[in-house]
Amino acid sequence: MSTQHSRTRAAILLEGVRRTHPGAGQPTLDGLDLRVDDGEFVALTGESGSGKSTIIGLCSGRQQADAGNIRILGRDITRIGANRRAELRRRVATIFQEYELLPDRTIGENIAFTLEINGIPGEERRRRVDEALELVGLPSRREALPEQLSGGEQQRVAVARAVALRPSIILADEPTGNLDEENGELIFDLLSTLNQAGTTVLVTSHDVNLVTRLGLRTLRIHDGRVRTYRRHQAGR
Amino acid sequence: MRGIRRLWWTVRATSRNLWNGRVSAALAAGSIALALVLTTASLLIGNQTDRLSDHWTGRADITVYLCARASASPRCGGVTTDEQIAAHEALIAARPEVTSYWFENQADAWKAFTERFSGSSIVENLDASALPESYRIKLVDGTDREAFVDDLEEQLGTVGGFEIVQDQRNALAGFFSVANRLRTGALALAALQAGISLALLTHLLRSSVTRRNKDIRVMSLVGTSHRQIRAPFMFEALVVYTAGVALAAGAVLGGLNVARNMLERAGGTDALLVADAAALRHVAALYLAGLAVGWLTVRLTLRTRLRETN
Structure with missing residues (x-):
């Protein structure tokens, strides 16, 4: 695998990573090696509890490794403090299964909120919100509240929020976990579109059929390590 | 420019927090004012005792x-x-x-x-x-x-x-005895009030943090620094505490004015009455001390929450 990627810069690089959750006897990840190159779209699959979400947590700085090294966009984030974590998250956006939208703000405000707190000026902010909503196909729902949207639509808003920040990497932790098949495919299509525009995407999914159909490079996590690597042919 | 925009965002977030928790904020400001009036009064009783003692x-x-x-x-x-x-x-x-x-x-x-x-x-x-x-x-x-x-x-x-x-x-044994009892009583009451107002301020901040738990989580996830997350809460405590201090300063100066008028009406002199400047010095000292305590309260209240959201 390392020969195959040697000429390209690694966007995400995990080497010999071990992570044991507090109170757990066995490590969730044990000596895990993982490399995702710049501009790649990689899917992580595996059983529940296999450590997929832990990998996303480590890459976004929400969790810290007990051993090993983690480099994101060339920077070592193995032991990361609050300030550098904040800096990292402006370049690495995370999408969650639970959407994480603010319930008392409209869709437009939810997207603008993240831009506003990152100091993006008003005119630029409005433009980016428009673009992001256009991209996810929800320009007409700008004034709606999250509760007025379906699960699929809410997840599309979460994608729009991530996109608006123009991150270099998108990490998506089971983004289709709460969605039906049709909406799940829609989210993956969106992520593919972003990937084609140059964004590196690392996504976890329990739905092997879906990632198989999309022809993604797929890594299966088992017993805390990457066990199998497959590149599926697109089946649609 | 980015700094100004972030400051503007902080001001707007603070306004929103205060409006959403306006009843708690008003109660906390009132309680802080009461505590400060009592504390200042006890300090002024001490000043007044010394002043009269020196004179007599x-x-x-x-x-x-x-x-x-x-x-x-x-x-x-x-x-x-x-x-x-x-x-x-x-x-x-x-x-x-x-x-x-x-x-x-x-x-x-x-x-x-x-x-x-x-x-x-x-x-x-x-x-x-x-x-x-x-x-x-x-x-x-x-x-x-x-x-x-x-x-x-x-x-x-x-x-x-x-x-x-x-x-x-x-x-002057009779005078000192009464004055000392007054001073001790006022100080005890002031300490109690200070404790209650601090608890209220902490409760106000905790409520605000709990109400905005999701905001804090989302802010953290999209790369907002801890300092920026803390800023609206710091501002909120600052506004509430400043309002309390302003009320207290007004009440203390108003009280002194009433005392002065009463002395004048009784045909006495107000030359022996403690000066407004002394009262304001006490209020200013308490304000600065309160700011330090408030800052510490916000940091401690948010520290655990920020660690949890990570």
Whole structure:
């Protein structure tokens, strides 16, 4: 695998990573090696509890490794403090299964909120919100509240929020976990579109059929390590 | 420019927080104001006590009143002579417990008397010659005053020409007793109020943090620094505390004004009343102390939450 990627810069690089959750006897990840190159779209699959979400947590700085090294966009984030974590998250956006939208703000405000707190000026902010909503196909729902949207639509808003920040990497932790098949495919299509525009995407999914159909490079996590690597042919 | 935009965002977030929790904010500000009024009042009672004590005792511990024209004491057979005054001074100066002493002549005594009883009919019926001259004595701290008074009376008795050796503390014992009780009571109440207001401020912040738990989580996830997440809560505490201090300052100055007017109406002088500047100094000192406590409260309240959201 390392020969195959040697000429390209690694966007995400995990080497010999071990992570044991507090109170757990066995490590969730044990000596895990993982490399995702710049501009790649990689899917992580595996059983529940296999450590997929832990990998996303480590890459976004929400969790810290007990051993090993983690480099994101060339920077070592193995032991990361609050300030550098904040800096990292402006370049690495995370999408969650639970959407994480603010319930008392409209869709437009939810997207603008993240831009506003990152100091993006008003005119630029409005433009980016428009673009992001256009991209996810929800320009007409700008004034709606999250509760007025379906699960699929809410997840599309979460994608729009991530996109608006123009991150270099998108990490998506089971983004289709709460969605039906049709909406799940829609989210993956969106992520593919972003990937084609140059964004590196690392996504976890329990739905092997879906990632198989999309022809993604797929890594299966088992017993805390990457066990199998497959590149599926697109089946649609 | 980015800094200004972030500051503007912080101001708007603070306004939103305050509006959403306006009842708690108003209660906290009122409670802080009450605590500060009581604390300032207790400090002012202390100032006022010292001020009156200094005035009435002339900053002396012991006073030796000499014989005047109007003295009725059996020790006095007439006005004290210059020779007796010189002999008194020699005896006082020789005492090792005395740190300083000074002589108050009739003109000085009359001046103090007319200030103290300004507007009273008693001033119109007396003149300076009716007032006794005196020696004012300051003692080394820890001196047994009772023994000193007895010894000095015995020594001065050999010379004569004095009416009484008076311990000023005894002369004002009633006043000091009431003032000290007032001061202690006000301080205890102030400490209680300060504790309650701090608990209220903490509760206000905790409620605000809990209400905005999701905002904090989302902010953290999209790369907002801890400092920026903390900023609206810091501002919120600052606004509430400043409002409380402003209310307290208004109440204290208003109270002093009422006291001044009452003194004027009663025909007395307000020269002995503690000055507005002293009150404002106390309020300012409490404000700065409160800011430090508030800052610490916000940091401690948010620390756990930020660690949880990570």
